[in-house]
Amino acid sequence: MDSPIDSADDLAKQTKIEYGAVRDGSTMTFFKKSKISTYEKMWAFMSSRKNTALVKNNREGIQRVLTTDYALLMESTSIEYISQRNCNLTQIGGLIDSKGYGVGTPIGSPYRDKVTIAILQLQEEGKLHMMKEKWWRGNGCPEEDSKEASALGVENIGGIFIVLAAGLVLSVFVAIGEFIYKSRKNLDIEEDHTDQRANKTD
The missing domain is CATH 1.20.5 (Single alpha-helices involved in coiled-coils or other helix-helix interfaces)
Incomplete structure (x- = not known):
């Protein structure tokens, strides 16, 4: 029986499932520049199979995930958005890297502080979460049975x-x-x- 893949380490230790990222994208660059041994090993695997491991775009990668033994490495926000719209896809493991998003303004812009305060206010009021739930949910895939620890009963x-x-x-x-x-x-x-x-x- 094959052991399940639950993390980047599990993926790096096997060769049955090919994995990759979008060619010249931020995820590929992360693996290419990483000094962490697991990610270096994963980049060595991807770069040795550039013709098959690296894809042109997310759409091509997702098609390969759905039709072959292939895992697409991509930013968690993209995975979350896509997997909410296609119930045959799921995210495995936790975050490999952490990135923040921001709104760019010209230096000295009078809108910088106003935009920052407005975003913080939306976050504090829970409106950002509500908007994410509304727009990210898509067709509402049924909730998966969690592999994480469930609540303990008296028994x-x-x-x-x-x-x-x-x-x-x-x-x-x-x-x-x-x-x-x-x-x-x-x-x-x-x-x-x-x-x-x-x-x-x-």
């Missing part, structure tokens, strides 16, 4: 509660025992002091 953690309850009962008995021990000790000390006072008065 999964019942043993923890038993140990916790036993510890609580034990600590109550220890506290009672300590209270009795200190009470007796204090009583003995008081009796000794009373005896000493009685001896002094005699």
Whole structure:
């Protein structure tokens, strides 16, 4: 049975599924310039098969993913957008690289601060998320069963509660025992002091 591919490491360790990126795109450049060993290995694989691993554009790459054993490496926002519109596609693994997006303005533009404040306000009010949900969702592919850990039920953690309850009962008995021990000790000390006072008065 083949082991599933869940990350870039898994992809780099196998040769059955060919993988690549858009030729001369930002993803290809990332792998080409990376100094991380896994990504260097992946770039070596892609560059040794430039004619088949690298594609002209995302459309060609997606067509290859749908029809052959091929994985297309691309920016997460593009993958998310495309996979929401084609339920036969899915994103595997987490982010390989992190990039931010911005709005360019000329130096000294009076709109720079206004645009920045407006974007921050939209983000704080949750409107950016709402717009993303509206425009990214596409035809609304059914939710996949998550491979991640699901919520634990009582049957999964019942043993923890038993140990916790036993510890609580034990600590109550220890506290009672300590209270009795200190009470007796204090009583003995008081009796000794009373005896000493009685001896002094005699």
